[in-house]
Every structure is written in C-alpha cells, then in structure tokens.
Amino acid sequence: MRGLSKSSIVAAALASFLSPDGADQREAVIARRLDRLTHQSDLLERDQTILIEAVALFIRHYLTVSTPVPPEHQEAVRAQGRARFEQFVEQLGRHLHRGHSLARRLTEELGADGRAYAKAADDAAQAIGEGGQ
Secondary structure, eight states: OTTOOHHHHHHHHHHHHHSHHHHHHHHHHHHHHHHHHHHHHHHHHHHHHHHHHHHHHHHHHHHHHOOOOOGGGHHHHHHHHHHHHHHHHHHHHHHHHTTOOHHHHHHHHHOTTSHHHHHHHHHHHHHHHHHTO
8 A cells, every 4th residue: 555645545435335245345344244143153152062062961971880999998099080180181181282272183083074073973962861770
C-alpha cells in the first residue's frame, strides 16, 4: 500500500463497502469463519468423546481389578498411590511438552473419514453398557 494516499485508501474502502457486491463478499467471509468455527467445535466434541470414553473404560477396569485393602496396609498403599500419581503427572507433562496427543493419534489410527471412529465410539459405549449389566 506504499505510495497511496490515505484518502485513496479510504475511498477504496468506502467503495468496496458500498458496492452491491460488498454484502455478498462480507457474507462469504462470515460463512467461511462460521465453517471454521463449526469444524473446530466438531474437533473439540470428538476429543471430548475420546476423553470421556477413555476415563470411563479406565474407571471400569480399575473398579473391576482392584481389591479391598486391609486397614493395616492402607497407609502404605496411600503412600504408594501418591508416588505413582507423581510419576503420572511427570509423564503427562513430558508427553504434553513433546506435543503428543492421544486424541490425534486415535483419530489417525481410526481413519480420517470418521466412520471407523464413530464405530469405535459406539462399540466402546456398548461395552461399557454391557459391563454394567
């Protein structure tokens, strides 16, 4: 825009704004932005579904395989739990720092078209439902 006067820039902007095509252009820009936001929202929903299913499966597994702890061993088990949680937090930090994403990896493994993902999510939901019966 070098070499143009401020008044010529303002005149061009006003002409663009007032032209009959201006409304169509603004509508197209808004539609593209809304499409991008919709896509981002869909990705967030997908990632949230993966997270919910993973947590639900983990909880079901944990509750299935964990045994009650006798009272005399509870303090030792709590200490071991704290140490394991610290290791988990450190490992999670390293994983996130490297930019890894379980949701992204699962999506890549299940296919970009989403059908395999939807089937896997349905299968997981069904497995969770059957396990509770």
